[in-house]
Amino acid sequence: MLASLRRAWIFILVLGLVGAGVGLGWAVLSPAKYSSSSDVFFAVRAGGSLNELTQGNQFIESRLRSYSAVVTSPLVLDPVIEELGLDVTADELARQVSAETQLDTVILTVTATDDTAEGAAELARAVVSSLETVVPTLEDGGESGPQVAMTVTRTAAVPQAPSAPHPLLFVALGGLLGLVGGAVVAIVRGRVDDSVTAPDDVAAAVPDVPVLGMLPRSAHGEGVTDAVIEVRTMLSAVLAGRERTSVLVTSPTRGEGRTTTAVLLAQALAATGKRVCLVDADLRHPGVARQLGIEDGGLDAVLSGGATLANVLRPVPGGELSVIAASAVKNPAALLSSAEMDRLLRRLEVHWDAVVVDASALSEGPDATILAESVGAVVLVARIGVATRRSLARAAARIRSVGGSPVGIVVTARRASARSSQR
Numbered sequence: 001m002l003a004s005l006r007r008a009w010i011f012i013l014v015l016g017l018v019g020a021g022v023g024l025g026w027a028v029l030s031p032a033k034y035s036s037s038s039d040v041f042f043a044v045r046a047g048g049s050l051n052e053l054t055q056g057n058q059f060i061e062s063r064l065r066s067y068s069a070v071v072t073s074p075l076v077l078d079p080v081i082e083e084l085g086l087d088v089t090a091d092e093l094a095r096q097v098s099a100e101t102q103l104d105t106v107i108l109t110v111t112a113t114d115d116t117a118e119g120a121a122e123l124a125r126a127v128v129s130s131l132e133t134v135v136p137t138l139e140d141g142g143e144s145g146p147q148v149a150m151t152v153t154r155t156a157a158v159p160q161a162p163s164a165p166h167p168l169l170f171v172a173l174g175g176l177l178g179l180v181g182g183a184v185v186a187i188v189r190g191r192v193d194d195s196v197t198a199p200d201d202v203a204a205a206v207p208d209v210p211v212l213g214m215l216p217r218s219a220h221g222e223g224v225t226d227a228v229i230e231v232r233t234m235l236s237a238v239l240a241g242r243e244r245t246s247v248l249v250t251s252p253t254r255g256e257g258r259t260t261t262a263v264l265l266a267q268a269l270a271a272t273g274k275r276v277c278l279v280d281a282d283l284r285h286p287g288v289a290r291q292l293g294i295e296d297g298g299l300d301a302v303l304s305g306g307a308t309l310a311n312v313l314r315p316v317p318g319g320e321l322s323v324i325a326a327s328a329v330k331n332p333a334a335l336l337s338s339a340e341m342d343r344l345l346r347r348l349e350v351h352w353d354a355v356v357v358d359a360s361a362l363s364e365g366p367d368a369t370i371l372a373e374s375v376g377a378v379v380l381v382a383r384i385g386v387a388t389r390r391s392l393a394r395a396a397a398r399i400r401s402v403g404g405s406p407v408g409i410v411v412t413a414r415r416a417s418a419r420s421s422q423r
Contacts, residue, residue: 005186012182019178020171027170032162036120037111038128039154042067045147060106060148067108067135071099071127076134080126097127107153117159124156194388199411202382205389206396210238212379212408215261224264231261231410232268235379238407244376246345246355248281248404250368252391254361256383257412259287262358265379265410270321274353277313279324279345281371282360283332289325292316299326302344303335309344322352333366342374349376362395372404383412 005012042060070076074090081093096113110131112124132150139148196202199211213231216224235247249262259282266278280288281299289296298312302324314323329335348355357375359368372378378399382392392409399406 005183008182008186008189012179012186015182015185016175016179019181020175022178023170023172023174024167026174027165027167030165031115033113033115033164034117034120034159035111035113035163036117036124036156036159037109037154038124038152038156040108040110040128040131041151041153042106042108043149043151045149057106063139063148064101064106064108067131068099068101070134070138071108071110071131072097076127076130079130079133080123083126083130084122096123110156112156113163117162121156121158128152128156194390196382196384196387196389196392196411198384201389202387202392202409202411205392206380206406206409209380209396209406210234210408212238212410214411215257215264215413217413228264228268231265232272235265235408239377242376245349245353246357246375246377247407248357248359248368248371248375248378249381250359250372250378250395251361251381251383252387252395253363254285256361256381256386258361258381259291259358261379261381261410261412262356263288263291266321266354266356267319269354269356270316270319273320275320275322275351276354276356277322277324277348277352279348279355279357280326281336281357281367283326283329283335284360284364284367286326286328288323288358292323294323294325296325297327298324300329300335301327303338303340304329305340309347332360333370336367337370341371345374362398363391369398369402369404372399373402376405377407378404380406380409381412382409 042064044055044057044059072094077090077093077097080086081088081090086093098111100109100111101107102109110124110128112120112127114120114123132152135148135150196205199214202211212234213227215227215231239245239247247265249258249265251258259280262278266276270276278288279299280286282288283300286296294314294316298307298314301307302309302312309324312324314325315321316323335341345355345357355375357371359371362368380392380395380399396406
């Protein structure tokens with residue numbers, strides 16, 4: 001959940017800002033409402049003794065809640081409608097009037113709301129005036145009963161500013177709803193959407209296979225160099241102590257950057273002084289020769305008996321890297337599953353410190369799983385926005401099903417160039 005929120009923080013923030021904007025727009029477009037209030041003090045006409053005053057005060061306190069209810073009753077509002085000539089019913093007018101008592105006092109506050117400031121003040125005064133007429137009739141207890149006196153302590157004044165809407169409140173509420181809505185969408189999308197959007201997704205999809213590192217968009221620059229060195233270091237640590245020195249590089253689907261990763265990894269290993277052989281075993285869409293600017297063809301000729309290893313090995317100037325390129329063939333699985341391929345890989349392991357094999361994607365056919373049986377380790381490549389958690393889990397399972405050993409995953413960033421993303 002937290003990972004989903006972290007990934008979608010920009011989306012959540014944008015929805016929060018949109019919500020705040022909608023709230024502001026709603027506040028601006030909503031009609032203004034004005035409120036005006038009057039305070040009414042209640043007392044009982046009684047003798048001057050302390051006991052009588054106390055009893056009178058208790059009587060009023062017990063009655064205030066009833067007076068508050070009477071304020072919005074037809075008994076009070078019908079005369080107001082007649083006096084002001086309003087075209088509404090008592091129930092409709094009651095929505096514009098409210099009354100509340102002040103704690104530990106005998107004061108009732110009557111509030112009226114209207115579309116105009118003058119109308120609000122006029123309505124509040126009229127309601128209090130009607131209440132002054134109604135209450136004595138309700139408390140008419142004869143000469144011996146309590147006589148209720150009402151005094152207006154604060155007369156309803158014309159308000160200087162509207163009481164609603166509150167722009168800041170609308171903006172805050174809209175922004176809060178936007179943030180909450182964005183967070184909910186992000187969490188739901190994180191649970192439903194299977195795509196890999198961050199290295200954390202890769203680790204969650206295949207928790208028992210470590211993430212070796214992440215390669216940035218560009219294939220050049222200091223950032224890429226540091227990232228490749230990190231991948232090389234992590235891979236060397238994982239492979240330490242293994243007898244086999246060959247590493248297969250593949251991906252769940254095409255377009256995740258496996259060929260670029262294989263080339264960069266081979267170059268990084270050669271930069272440490274190791275003798276490295278890079279083999280293009282993608283006989284469907286070979287790309288190593290194009291990336292390195294060398295002549296294609298080689299592995300296919302060796303496996304078909306048309307050339308020897310010495311004929312096809314191409315050393316890369318300036319280092320300890322040698323390359324066996326390839327050309328596309330009609331039946332790659334037959335060549336890759338041959339005994340000659342297995343013998344070639346073992347021969348290369350004898351004469352080179354490390355052998356990096358670039359294979360086609362697992363989704364393109366059985367080539368990668370065939371080769372996984374003949375190499376010492378397998379590295380999976382997953383591109384942000386292309387790989388899915390399900391495809392990664394299936395890829396690791398397929399490699400293991402043939403006895404292969406997935407030792408790490410390299411995450412590649414999304415690339416802008418459609419052509420470069422094909423490898």
